[in-house]
Amino acid sequence: MSIVEKELLRAREAAKAANMLTREQKDQALAVMGEHILRATDEILTANKKDLTRAQEAFETQARLDRLALDEQRILAMVQGLHAVIALDDPIGEVMASWTRPNGLLIEQVRVPFGVVGVIYEARPNVTVDTAALTLKTGNVVVLRGGKEAYETNAALTGALRRALEEVGLPSDLVMMVTDTDRRSVDALIRARGMVDLVIPRGGAGLIRHVVEHATVPVIETGVGNCHVYVDANAKLDMAVEITLNAKTQRPSVCNAAETLLIHEAIAQDFLPLIARRMIASGVELRLDEPSFFVLQNHSALSHNEERTLALLQRAVEEDYATEFLGLILAVKVVSSLDEAIDHIGRYGTGHSEAIVTEDLATAEEFLRRVDAAAVYHNASTRFTDGFEFGFGAEIGISTQKLHARGPMGLRELTSYKYRVRGTGQTRT
Amino acid sequence: MSIVEKELLRAREAAKAANMLTREQKDQALAVMGEHILRATDEILTANKKDLTRAQEAFETQARLDRLALDEQRILAMVQGLHAVIALDDPIGEVMASWTRPNGLLIEQVRVPFGVVGVIYEARPNVTVDTAALTLKTGNVVVLRGGKEAYETNAALTGALRRALEEVGLPSDLVMMVTDTDRRSVDALIRARGMVDLVIPRGGAGLIRHVVEHATVPVIETGVGNCHVYVDANAKLDMAVEITLNAKTQRPSVCNAAETLLIHEAIAQDFLPLIARRMIASGVELRLDEPSFFVLQNHSALSHNEERTLALLQRAVEEDYATEFLGLILAVKVVSSLDEAIDHIGRYGTGHSEAIVTEDLATAEEFLRRVDAAAVYHNASTRFTDGFEFGFGAEIGISTQKLHARGPMGLRELTSYKYRVRGTGQTRT
Structure with a gap:
């Protein structure tokens, strides 16, 4: 074994x-758990230093080092996270529906835990504590498989969590950490049918693809987002500028950030200079189709003499529309109709978050109905696809599949149900 | 391609x-569709005859031939099935929940179709029509991959369904049939990520295992049931006899039939002769553990002289408790406590349907809470785990996984949801 x-x-x-x-x-x-994490601050920071040293020696990028690094404030934030979960209602045992059949059987649909939930994730150690809190609150046992680069930190954190469980008289194995850092341990976890009820990969596209392609236990796919903002012919242009800017730049590295801007041709001439000026000011490189490139190239409002502006106005290639840039790049395309916008989103989108900006309610309704994505927005930024922004009080990830959960997943999405049936001797005839 | x-x-x-x-x-x-199926009765029966002839030539079992065979009455039953689905409410577009956030965003959770649903099934051709009806009603496109042995019949049925769609001005491709009967076409279907939103295998354990192990698209696992009846120390013995008999013999070939009877030791002496006499009269072979074998071997109420009775009293081996017999065999085990019963079910059960018979409410509640199965019963037969018996008006299968749907799946379980968010220019800060 x-x-x-x-x-x-x-x-x-x-x-x-x-x-x-x-x-x-x-x-x-x-x-x-919160007390034990605070008490173990020194131990956790020492472990984290080991991970950081090794990561530096391996020439990891600064972004990865930042995600990995802990300090007292980040540890405090983890403890605050635990208290946020305490404040949430316990979904387990909730009777979701109940009815009595003509034969007298009382049927109740009751919310229950999944059982054993595997979570596979990458650098950020706060995921360890967040995930353990959400799974414990939902009556699940979590099996944590964090990244190799955060091994020491995760072990120190898990140690504190397990000591807390022991202190309150619960089995410390409610929070498990896979101690085998070999890649094969991921495969063992995702192929453990009958032992693991659900696996959630949290991380980059490569990790998620690997899990989905090799798992035999049920999986919830999370987080790849090629999101669009479509500015309709009847949009308020200033609102469209603010929404597009927010969707692209407020936090470009996350899955609900916009990657492509679609503009109705009727307003392209007016809207493009407005949005381009703001995007350029924010350092966003625009990958423009021919019509939008043409408009901007010749527009007096943009200071084309500046080298910087010119560098940010690029021609788009087909592949740009399929790319989740996760950075300060925005693909731009002019479309001739709502249909063309919806078709474009259908072809390149990942079913995450899609927005329309328009004052025309009929157009908005058609967009909301026809676009097949976890969250569809009218006159709001795609950045709201988030468990906290939705008011769930927590988030274990954002599902981009349609089975079980779609969009932000909070506590309820970490539960299953069973049917409880009470009879008085009924048999089937 | x-x-x-x-x-x-x-x-x-x-x-x-x-x-x-x-x-x-x-x-x-x-x-x-119903009209077109009736109109095509001759064509369908001719096609069915071809399949039957080929199946006979391949020396298929009588049970398989029975499942495959159609007659006018079975065709009529299919049409009645279509009308039963017409009578059901359309779940699509239902607003499952809605709320307004402090920033004014109106969030609605709306029921939507999955999109493209693949259904992989074996001999019975009525599944073709049932499935097409349920998927159409839920706004899904179905891709049917029936068994090779029913190919001609399924093609004739699908042809009638598609002609009906054309007649009412809808795309005939709402109902698709995989025309490639090679086994590889199953794998193409279950690995078509991005093209297929969900696959449901309906059939034997071998088919289901193959799909679960090789699929990369989301799957709902259905139908393997190793179900138990536990007769507690405080059971009404006559009720326990009727429930056990019903669970085992009312239709032994289906997944919600009982395969193992667990008996509390305090009543084993009294209960075993009662249930054994009835089971033997129904031709059920008992696979008995040592204590129950001992009780029955020496019991005067059973006519041990008869060869037939003796042949039906067999000693159980470990493997019997893990077996879904799907026939007139029942494994029997005496347990010393509720804990032992629950542990046994936890070890050998498949999470399908589990029943306790007892007059002790506290014991019943503990069983209902602790047993991890899609449906848990107090004083009722396991045979009620069924979409029609639950009142869903339809059934696409019985899920034995915890993700998305558990137990009987009706129309609602064939849907996903999306979030529709309406704003007035909100951006995230």
């Missing part, structure tokens, strides 16, 4: 207890 | 229309 298999057996055993926990038990454990 | 890929492209295109259909359009199409 491999290390991972042994760890999964322990997780399976702990799941029997997790299912039966009261809200009070779970909230108490979460509070004590 | 393979044949299947071309067919999936057509399905994808049709899905855009399917999403927008009104209830009236869908119900009209279903009614006209």
Whole structure:
């Protein structure tokens, strides 16, 4: 039996207890977890330093080092996260529906935990604590498989969480960490049918593709977003500028940021200079189709003499429309109709978040109905696709599949249900 | 491009229309489908004869031939099935929840179709019509991949369905049939990421395992059931006899039939002779653990002289408890406690349907809470796990996984949702 298999057996055993926990038990454990993390601050920071040193020696990018690095403030934020989860209602045991059949059977649909949930993630160590909190609150046992580069940090964090569970008299195996850092341990986890009820990959497109293609346990695919803003012929141009700018630049590295701007040809002449000026001021490179390039190239309002402006006005190639830039690049395309915009989104979109800006309600409704994405917006930024912004109080990820959960996933999306049927001796005839 | 890929492209295109259909359009199409099936009765029966002849030549079992065979009555039943689906509410467009955020964003969670649903099934041709009706009503495009042995019949049925769609002015590609009967076409279907939103295998354990292990598109696993009846120390024995008998014998070939009987030791002496006599009268072979074998071997109420009785009293081996017999065999085990019963079910059960018979409410509640299965029963037969018995009016299968749907799946379980967000220019800060 491999290390991972042994760890999964322990997780399976702990799941029997997790299912039966009261809200009070779970909230108490979460509070004590916070205390143990604070108490272990030095230990966690020392572990984190080891990871950082190794990452520097491996010439990791500055962005990756930033994601990996912890300080006292980031540790405090993790503890605050635990308290935010304490404040949320416990979804387990909720009777979602109930009815009585003509034969007298009382059927109840009751919310239950999944059981054992595997979470596979990359650099950021706060995911360890966030995820453990959300899975504990939903009565699940979590099996954490973090990135190799954060191993020491994750081990220190998990150690603190497990000590807290022990202190409150719960099985420490409610929070499990895969201790085998070999890549094969990921495959062992995602192919453990009957042992793992659900796997959630949180990370880059490569990780998610690997998990989806090799898993035999159920998976929720998260987070790849090639999102669009479509500015309709009847848009308020100033609103369209603010929404597009927000969707692109407020946090360009995340999945709900916009990657392509579609503009109705009727307003392209007016709108393009407005949005281009603001994007250029924000350092956004525009990848323009021929019509939009033509408009901007000749527009007096843009200071074309400046080298910087010229460098930011590029011609788009087909591939740009299929790319999740996750940075300060925006593909731009002029379309002749709503149909063309919807077709473009259907072809290149990833079903994440799509927005229309228009004052025409009929056009807005058609867009909202026909565009096939987790979240469709009228006159708002795509950046709102987020568990906290939706008011869920938490987020384990954003699903881009249609099975089980779509869009932001909070506590409820970490649950399944079962049917509880009460009879008085009924048999089927 | 393979044949299947071309067919999936057509399905994808049709899905855009399917999403927008009104209830009236869908119900009209279903009614006209019924007319076309009746009109094509001769053609369908001729096709069925071809399949039957080939199956006989291939020395298929009588059970398989029975499942494959159509007659006018079975065709009529298919048409009645279409009308049953017409009577059901259209779930698409239902606003499942809606709320307004402090920033004024109105968020609605709206029920939408999956898009393209692949269904892979075996002999019974009525699945073709049932499935097409349920997927059409839920705004999905179905890609049917039936068994090779029913190819001619399924082609004739699909032809009638598609002609009906054309007659009412809808795209005939709303109902697609994979015309490539090679096994590789199954793999093409279950690995068509981005083209197929969901695959549902309906059939034997081998088919389901193949799909789950090789699919890269989301799957709902259906139908493997190793179900238990646990007769507690405080059970009414006559009720326990009726429930166990019903769960085992009312239709032994289906997934919600019981395969193992667990008996509390306190009542084993009294209960075993009662249930054994009835099971033996029904021709059920009992696979008994040592304690139950001992009780029955020496019991005067059973006529042990008869060879037939003796042949039906067998000793159980470990493997019997893990087996879905799907026939007139029942494994029997005496347990010393509720804990032991729950542990046994946890070890050998497939999470389908599990029943307790007891007059002790606290024991019943503990069983209902702790047993991890799609449906858990108190004082009722496991045979009720069924979309019609639950009152759903339809059934596409019984899910044994926890992701998305669990237990009987009706129309609602064939849908996903999306978030529709309406703003007035909101951007994220």
